[in-house]
Amino acid sequence: MVACRDLSSDENDNSVAGGKELRKIGGALLCTGLVTLIVWGLYKWFQELFPSLHIIIRIAIVFVFLGLVILVVSLIRERIKNAKEESARFKEVEK
Numbered sequence: 001m002v003a004c005r006d007l008s009s010d011e012n013d014n015s016v017a018g019g020k021e022l023r024k025i026g027g028a029l030l031c032t033g034l035v036t037l038i039v040w041g042l043y044k045w046f047q048e049l050f051p052s053l054h055i056i057i058r059i060a061i062v063f064v065f066l067g068l069v070i071l072v073v074s075l076i077r078e079r080i081k082n083a084k085e086e087s088a089r090f091k092e093v094e095k
Contacts, residue, residue: 039066 039062046058 035066042066 029056042065043058046053046061050058
């Protein structure tokens, strides 16, 4: 009975690791699809909003906007990570 428990725990460890990899792949595909849709949407929006602007200018504006969005998202993620680390560090103090 003990050997079966040990074997099943090993299988669970492997399936969890595989699940993490699948989540990373799924997240990467989701982000790629979202970025593609956002870039295409912004391009079409700028095409209708500013039809007289050269295509290079419209693309540059889209890239500036996407750069700002990526910076804001990275700052939010960093802040959330730091908040979790601080709460874990001060958890001992609260007890």
